[in-house]
Every structure is written in C-alpha cells, then in structure tokens.
Amino acid sequence: MITDIGHFALVLTLGVALLQASLPMAGSFTGNRAWMALARPAGQTQFVLVAIAFAALAYAFLTDNFGLVYVAQNSNTQMPWIYKFSAVWGAHEGSLLLWLFILSVWTLAITLFSRGLPEEYIARVLSVMGMISIGFTCFLLFTSNPFQEIFPAPLQGRELNPLLQDPGLAIHPPMLYTGYVGFSVAFAFALAALISGRLDATWARWSRPWTTVAWMFLTIGIGLGSWWAYNELGWGGWWFWDPVENASFMPWLVGTALIHSLAVTEKRDTFKAWTVLLAIIAFSLSLLGTFLVRSGVLTSVHAFATDPERGLFILIFLGVVIGGSLSLYAWRGGQIRSIGHFELFSRESLMLMNNVLLVVTAFFILLGTLYPLILDALTGEKISVGPPYFNLVFMLLMTPLVLLIVLGPLVRWKGQNLWETVKTLRVPLGVSTAGFVLALLLLPPSKHGRLAMTAMGIMLGIWVFSGLIVSVREKFRHRKLSLESLKALPVSYYGMLLGHFGIAVFVTGVTVLNTYQTDDDMRVTPGQQVQIGGYNFRFEGVAQQRGPNYMAQRGTISVSQGDKYITTLYPEKRVYMVQTMPMTEAAIDDSLLRDLYISLGEPVGSAGDGAWLMRIYYKPFQRWIWLAPLLMAIGGFLAASDRRYRQRQKQVLQDTVVAQQLLDELLATSAAKG
Amino acid sequence: MARSVIPLVIFGLLVAVLYKGLYLDPREIPSPLIGKPAPEFSLPRLNDPQAQFSKQMLLGKVTLVNAWASWCITCRDEHQLLLSLAKEGVPIYGINYKDTREDAQTYLNQLGNPYVMNGHDFTGRVGIDWGVVATPESFLVDKKGIIRYKQPGAITPEVWAKSIAPLIAKLNQEPG
Numbered sequence: 001m002i003t004d005i006g007h008f009a010l011v012l013t014l015g016v017a018l019l020q021a022s023l024p025m026a027g028s029f030t031g032n033r034a035w036m037a038l039a040r041p042a043g044q045t046q047f048v049l050v051a052i053a054f055a056a057l058a059y060a061f062l063t064d065n066f067g068l069v070y071v072a073q074n075s076n077t078q079m080p081w082i083y084k085f086s087a088v089w090g091a092h093e094g095s096l097l098l099w100l101f102i103l104s105v106w107t108l109a110i111t112l113f114s115r116g117l118p119e120e121y122i123a124r125v126l127s128v129m130g131m132i133s134i135g136f137t138c139f140l141l142f143t144s145n146p147f148q149e150i151f152p153a154p155l156q157g158r159e160l161n162p163l164l165q166d167p168g169l170a171i172h173p174p175m176l177y178t179g180y181v182g183f184s185v186a187f188a189f190a191l192a193a194l195i196s197g198r199l200d201a202t203w204a205r206w207s208r209p210w211t212t213v214a215w216m217f218l219t220i221g222i223g224l225g226s227w228w229a230y231n232e233l234g235w236g237g238w239w240f241w242d243p244v245e246n247a248s249f250m251p252w253l254v255g256t257a258l259i260h261s262l263a264v265t266e267k268r269d270t271f272k273a274w275t276v277l278l279a280i281i282a283f284s285l286s287l288l289g290t291f292l293v294r295s296g297v298l299t300s301v302h303a304f305a306t307d308p309e310r311g312l313f314i315l316i317f318l319g320v321v322i323g324g325s326l327s328l329y330a331w332r333g334g335q336i337r338s339i340g341h342f343e344l345f346s347r348e349s350l351m352l353m354n355n356v357l358l359v360v361t362a363f364f365i366l367l368g369t370l371y372p373l374i375l376d377a378l379t380g381e382k383i384s385v386g387p388p389y390f391n392l393v394f395m396l397l398m399t400p401l402v403l404l405i406v407l408g409p410l411v412r413w414k415g416q417n418l419w420e421t422v423k424t425l426r427v428p429l430g431v432s433t434a435g436f437v438l439a440l441l442l443l444p445p446s447k448h449g450r451l452a453m454t455a456m457g458i459m460l461g462i463w464v465f466s467g468l469i470v471s472v473r474e475k476f477r478h479r480k481l482s483l484e485s486l487k488a489l490p491v492s493y494y495g496m497l498l499g500h501f502g503i504a505v506f507v508t509g510v511t512v513l514n515t516y517q518t519d520d521d522m523r524v525t526p527g528q529q530v531q532i533g534g535y536n537f538r539f540e541g542v543a544q545q546r547g548p549n550y551m552a553q554r555g556t557i558s559v560s561q562g563d564k565y566i567t568t569l570y571p572e573k574r575v576y577m578v579q580t581m582p583m584t585e586a587a588i589d590d591s592l593l594r595d596l597y598i599s600l601g602e603p604v605g606s607a608g609d610g611a612w613l614m615r616i617y618y619k620p621f622q623r624w625i626w627l628a629p630l631l632m633a634i635g636g637f638l639a640a641s642d643r644r645y646r647q648r649q650k651q652v653l654q655d656t657v658v659a660q661q662l663l664d665e666l667l668a669t670s671a672a673k674g
Numbered sequence: 675m676a677r678s679v680i681p682l683v684i685f686g687l688l689v690a691v692l693y694k695g696l697y698l699d700p701r702e703i704p705s706p707l708i709g710k711p712a713p714e715f716s717l718p719r720l721n722d723p724q725a726q727f728s729k730q731m732l733l734g735k736v737t738l739v740n741a742w743a744s745w746c747i748t749c750r751d752e753h754q755l756l757l758s759l760a761k762e763g764v765p766i767y768g769i770n771y772k773d774t775r776e777d778a779q780t781y782l783n784q785l786g787n788p789y790v791m792n793g794h795d796f797t798g799r800v801g802i803d804w805g806v807v808a809t810p811e812s813f814l815v816d817k818k819g820i821i822r823y824k825q826p827g828a829i830t831p832e833v834w835a836k837s838i839a840p841l842i843a844k845l846n847q848e849p850g
Contacts (some may be wrong), residue, residue, distance in 0.1 A: 284685075327682055
C-alpha cells in the first residue's frame with residue numbers, strides 16, 4: 001500500500017516536472033506573469049512528491065518488504081537497521097531516487113532563497129531545473145523503477161553488498177550527490193542568463209553562493225569516499241584513480257575553477273563567456289559521472305549492476321542536456337562581450353592560469369578515464385590506465401597551481417608590479433627555500449628513495465602557509481593590525497584563507513605519507529612480535545566471532561611503543577552469510593601524526609600452529625589527507641555564508657521598491673500636470 | 675561565433691565514443707606475434723629476485739602467459755577466473771608488468787596466487803617485446819614455444835569456453 005503511494009508520487013512528479021519545465025519558460029517570453037508564478041509552487045510540490053516516494057522506499061526497506069524487487073535484492077532481515085536505511089541508495093534504482101530527491105531539495109531551496117531575484121529570471125532557472133527533473137524521473141520510471149514488485153514475495157532478501165555495509169557509505173553518497181546535483185543550480189543560473197542574454201556581474205553574484213555550497217558538499221563527499229575506501233577496501237590505499245573516483249573528481253576540479261572564475265566575473269565583469277562555459281561543463285561532468293557509473297561502460301571497483309539499455313537512456317539524456325546547452329552557448333556565447341582590461345601580471349591573469357590548470361587537469365583525467373573506452377571503441381582492446389599516468393599528470397599540473405595560490409589573494413586586480421610582489425613575498429620565498437634545503441640535508445632517508453620530491457612537497461607546504469600569512473599582513477599595510485580590524489574583514493575572506501590552507505595541509509600530508517609510509521607482510525604465529533615504524537606488534541591469535549549477519553575470524557594484536565602500551569587492534573576477516581562474500585575488515589588506530597593499519601590475510605597454519613598472514617601499515621600524516629577536504633569545506637561554508645550575499649539581495653529588493661515609488665510619484669505628478 | 679562552437683564539437687565526438695562503447699564486444703584482434711616464436715626473455719622472479727624466469731621454462735607444455743599489474747583494475751576482475759583455471763590445472767605464467775615488487779606480492783597474498791611462476795618486469799622491457807599495450811593481456815604458447823593466441827584485455831568466461839579452452843585441447847594433442 002505504502003509503496004503504491006510512493007510509486008504514484010513518482011508518476012505525479014513527472015507531471016509536475018513537465019509543468020514546471022514548460023509554462024514558466026513560456027511565460028518568461030510572453031510576459032505571462034501567472035505562468036511564471038507557477039514555477040515556485042511547482043518546485044515545492046515536486047519536493048513534497050519526491051520526498052513521499054523516497055520515504056516510501058525507505059519504509060519498505062525498514063519493514064523488510066521483499067515484495068519489491070529492489071528491496072529483495074539489496075536487503076535482508078538480519079542487517080542492522082542503519083544499513084537497511086542506507087541500502088536505499090546502495091544500488092542503482094535507489095541511488096537514482098536519491099539523485100532526484102536531492103535535485104528536488106535544491107529546487108526547493110531556490111524557491112525559498114531567491115526572493116530578491118527578477119521573476120522572469122527565476123522562472124527560467126526553475127524551468128531548467130524542471131527539465132533535468134523530467135529526465136531523471138523518466139529514467140527512474142521507465143528503466144530503473146525501485147517500486148517494481150515481485151510475486152510471490154521471497155521470504156528473505158539477498159542482502160546489501162557487504163562492501164557497502166559501512167558507516168562511510170551511509171553518508172558518502174548523499175554528500176557526493178548533493179555536490180553533483182548542486183552544480184545543476186549553477187548550470188540553471190547560467191542557462192537562464194544565457195537565454196536572457198544578460199550575462200553580467202549580477203548573474204555571477206546570484207550564482208556564487210549556490211556554486212560554493214555545491215562545491216563544499218562535493219568536497220566533503222569526495223573526502224568521505226576516500227575515507228570509506230581506506231577503511232573498507234583493506235588495501236591501505238586512499239585514492240585509486242578508479243573511474244568512479246575520477247567521475248567525482250573531474251566536476252570538483254572544474255567546480256573549483258568555476259568558483260574562482262565567478263569571482264572574477266562578479267568583481268571585474270569579465271571572463272563572462274568562460275564562466276558560463278565552466279558552469280555548463282561542471283554539471284555536464286556530473287552527468288557524465290552518472291553515465292559512467294551507471295551504464296557499465298567502464299569497469300571499476302564501484303561497478304553496480306550494469307545494463308546497456310539504461311546506458312543508452314542516460315546517453316540520450318546526456319546528449320539532450322549537454323548538447324542542448326552547448327548549442328545555446330554556441331549561439332549566444334559569441335555575442336558576449338567582456339569589457340574589463342588587465343595587465344599581464346594581475347589577479348585576473350592569475351585566476352585565468354588557475355582556471356586553465358584546473359580545466360586541463362580535469363581534461364587529462366577525463367582522457368585517462370576514457371582512454372580504455374576510446375581504444376576499445378576503435379580497436380577492440382580492453383585495457384586499464386593505471387595510477388602512474390594519473391599521478392604524473394596530476395603532479396605536473398598541480399605544482400604550479402599550488403605555487404600560484406599564494407599570489408592570487410596578494411596581487412591586485414587590473415595589474416601590479418611584479419618586482420613589488422616579489423619583495424612582499426621575500427619571507428615566504430626565503431623560508432620555503434630554506435625548508436627545501438633543510439629537508440634535503442636533515443630528513444632521514446626513506447625506503448622509497450625520493451627525498452628530492454619530499455623536499456619539494458615540504459617547500460610547497462611552507463610556501464602556501466607562510467604566503468597566506470603574508471597576504472593577511474599585507475591587508476594591513478596602511479592600517480593598524482588589531483583584533484578589531486581582523487574581525488572587520490569579511491567572513492568570505494577567512495573562508496578563502498581556510499580553503500587555501502587546506503591545500504597546504506594536503507600537500508604536506510601527501511608528501512610525508514608517500515615518503516615515510518611503510519608496510520610489511522608477514523606470517524605470524526600466536527605470541528610472535530614484530531617491529532614496524534618504531535612500534536611493537538604482538539600477535540595474540542585469531543578467534544571465531546559471530547556478527548549480526550556475518551561470521552568473522554577476529555585477530556587480536558596488542559601494540560606498544562617501548563614500554564608504553566598503545567592499543568589493541570582487532571582486524572577481521574568476515575564472511576557475510578547471504579552473499580558468502582569474504583571481506584577484509586582492517587583495524588586502524590588513528591592519530592593526527594600517524595595511522596597504524598592492520599589487515600588480516602589468510603590462515604597459513606600447518607600442524608595447528610595458528611599461523612596467519614598479516615599485513616601491517618605504518619602511515620604517518622594519513623589523517624591530514626582528510627583534514628584537508630574538511631578545512632576546504634569549512635572554508636567553502638564560510639565563503640557562502642558571507643552576509644553580503646543576503647544583504648545585497650535585500651538591497652536589490654529595496655532598490656526595486658524605491659524605483660517603483662519614484663516612478664509612481666513621477667507618473668502622479670505628470671498626470672497632475674497633464 | 676566560431677569559437678563558441680568548439681565545445682559542442684568536442685562533445686559530439688565524445689558522445690560518438692560513448693555510444694560505441696555501449697555496444698562493444700571485446701573482440702580479439704590478430705597480433706603480429708601469432709604463429710611466431712615467443713620472444714626470448716629472462717626476468718627475475720617476483721618472489722625471489724635471485725632466481726630467473728625465462729622462455730625455456732615455457733617449453734614442452736601448453737602454457738598461458740598473462741601480463742598483469744597490481745594497479746590494474748581489469749586484472750582484479752580477471753583474477754577470479756585465473757584462480758579457477760589454475761585449480762583446473764592450467765599452467766599460468768605471469769609477467770608482472772611495470773609494478774613494484776611489494777605491491778605485486780600484496781596483491782597475490784590478498785587475492786590468491788594462480789601463477790606457476792611470475793617474472794618481475796619492472797621496466798616493461800619484456801612486455802614491449804611481447805607486444806603488451808596495456809594490462810591485462812594473455813598469450814597461449816604451445817609446446818614448441820610458439821604464440822598461438824592472444825587475448826587483449828581480460829579473459830572472460832565466454833572467451834575461455836569458446837576460444838581458449840578448445841584451442842588448448844587441440845594444442846595438447848600436437849607433438850611436443
């Protein structure tokens with residue numbers, strides 16, 4: 001019954017989406033205010049309907065309703081309730097419903113927080129959102145319906161993929177999708193502006209907070225994904241350049257370019273065509289990501305059930321949305337005139353370099369991700385492009401970007417003397433060079449033997465960190481630096497600093513981790529001790545244990561350093577009962593400066609000596625890698641929460657009211673005169 | 675106007691590739707090495723750098739030579755099949771391609787080891803001689819050391835059943 005309501009709500013959603021996409025747009029051209037006014041209530045109704053559908057599916061999972069194919073395939077009565085709930089988005093159909101749900105949340109947010117914007121503009125924005133919604137609702141209803149029933153209903157379900165039974169998965173997809181889908185707002189704003197032909201600083205200002213919030217969620221989502229892979233895949237790695245990871249990382253790179261380019265458009269009224277194009281590309285890459293993950297054209301550790309029919313649907317949808325918007329861009333983009341002029345060495349140029357580096361990086365990642373597919377399409381060979389390619393490309397292109405980070409906030413708009421800037425930066429230059437030399441001379445050797453790279457990484461870290469301090473100091477060259485004056489700086493400025501500081505943390509973390517991480521595979525018998533990374537690991541043995549829906553072999557390892565007891569770790573080897581899938585559950589002791597990571601291998605005991613294979617990792621600064629996206633996300637939050645966005649919207653509203661009053665008075669006086 | 679069309683054109687090309695990608699069959703392409711003797715090589719073994727793995731060890735039996743790497747995700751997909759083939763008694767020899775010794779060892783420890791022997795081709799030189807474009811790639815070598823079949827990409831159960839298994843049965847009949 002409840003699932004029927006959910007299904008019906010989804011059908012109604014399609015109707016409302018059709019209405020939302022068509023009438024407001026038509027009204028914006030004909031000047032029909034009633035049609036335009038439909039956009040907001042339609043968006044809000046859609047939200048309610050999709051929320052009902054989503055709640056109905058969640059209810060079906062929590063009550064073990066195996067009458068639904070999707071529930072029967074992805075749940076089981078023995079699963080803890082939290083995984084029953086997160087199983088809602090654990091596979092294809094449900095994750096699409098989540099996508100649609102988040103889209104409707106963003107739409108709702110637009111209807112609520114856009115009071116100050118012109119009616120015509122908001123009608124177009126919501127209409128574009130409606131069109132995206134049509135595509136996804138059709139996709140759900142016609143090829144991937146989560147409410148499809150089976151009769152008779154099985155007594156027990158097949159269980160969620162054990163890999164996905166992890167707290168990380170409960171929050172990773174919602175965050176990631178909020179980011180992905182959030183770029184649809186920037187996209188809709190850009191398209192609405194393109195349609196009206198009025199691409200100006202105002203449009204960029206409206207779009208900025210939305211884009212920053214989407215970027216913030218995407219940052220958190222990617223960070224969580226990496227954390228999940230680290231915890232759950234048991235290889236001790238945190239980034240694999242897997243197609244699905246790349247699919248989330250490409251929109252992030254372009255989104256990062258977009259938030260910078262939007263700043264230029266708002267402040268300097270230039271880069272306009274480019275900014276619009278970036279907004280289109282960022283969302284296109286989000287859609288492409290969905291296509292790559294869902295269509296099964298690429299193999300990946302994340303691959304869900306795949307189906308060419310679904311793939312074809314997404315491809316057509318992709319063609320319509322991206323092809324349509326790029327056609328619109330081709331038509332209108334040429335007419336956009338940018339007026340701002342700037343020197344070769346200016347903040348505009350630096351932002352342009354930032355944009356180029358980020359977009360080129362995204363392009364090379366796209367190339368690497370699709371190369372196996374292109375080769376397959378042309379020659380029929382199946383290959384895998386490995387991390388060596390991605391690491392090289394990423395490092396070559398990101399190093400100059402990290403160097404530029406310090407200059408961006410420091411150099412003035414329009415232009416600045418290069419020599420003057422160098423003088424301002426003499427301390428960071430000196431300190432980071434000294435850091436480079438000292439690192440080369442003093443750092444203990446690493447078994448990976450790349451000390452030059454390490455020294456460079458440390459230099460970059462120091463450079464960004466000290467450079468940011470100098471850029472704050474520079475703000476007070478002609479003013480007194482005090483707590484009061486620091487407080488007076490806009491919140492968004494601190495957001496920017498924090499985001500850039502996150503980069504310094506990331507660079508330092510990766511450098512130290514890659515240089516000094518060690519690991520060892522060993523065969524251990526109970527009572528045996530091993531030393532790794534200055535820690536002493538004592539293997540106590542392995543015991544059988546029963547979990548809610550799995551059997552586990554649980555190892556016990558006590559860790560000490562010198563005479564000091566540190567902790568006891570329990571790595572597990574699990575077999576989930578329904579899918580009989582073996583899983584390695586690593587045990588991790590984390591701290592800010594190092595992680596100890598143990599994964600249990602196979603029993604190799606002969607003659608009952610209880611021997612096991614075990615792998616121990618010592619990973620210094622591992623936490624910094626996730627601290628970085630966290631800092632960046634907080635930075636994004638601060639930037640988006642800046643008061644001026646809200647104030648200016650009110651200002652616009654007030655201006656309109658004042659103008660209206662003036663006009664009325666004028667008309668009244670002229671009427672009186674006449 | 676002209677410049678603003680460029681993104682659209684690039685996107686058009688992308689769609690063409692993606693469309694083709696949807697309907698692809700992993701078809702085999704003839705390798706110039708088929709019917710020719712396998713290239714001479716000698717590699718340090720993966721588990722023991724002192725010992726060697728060379729072409730002589732392939733002679734006298736029908737063998738499957740598989741180029742793989744721990745960083746290669748398609749190889750992970752293929753791995754289960756290799757394990758079951760090894761259980762059935764197919765002698766599989768590995769060329770560990772452009773990989774570090776530690777990563778490769780971990781990979782085998784965690785996923786199981788289907789290989790009779792593995793050569794560590796750290797620089798990828800031997801891989802080039804065999805015409806390895808990218809991993810995974812597999813070669814069927816007959817008793818005289820002649821390459822009789824090449825599988826670019828992962829061996830799927832269908833490819834195994836339709837092409838490779840019958841060929842092995844036939845080659846086993848040939849005099850050594």
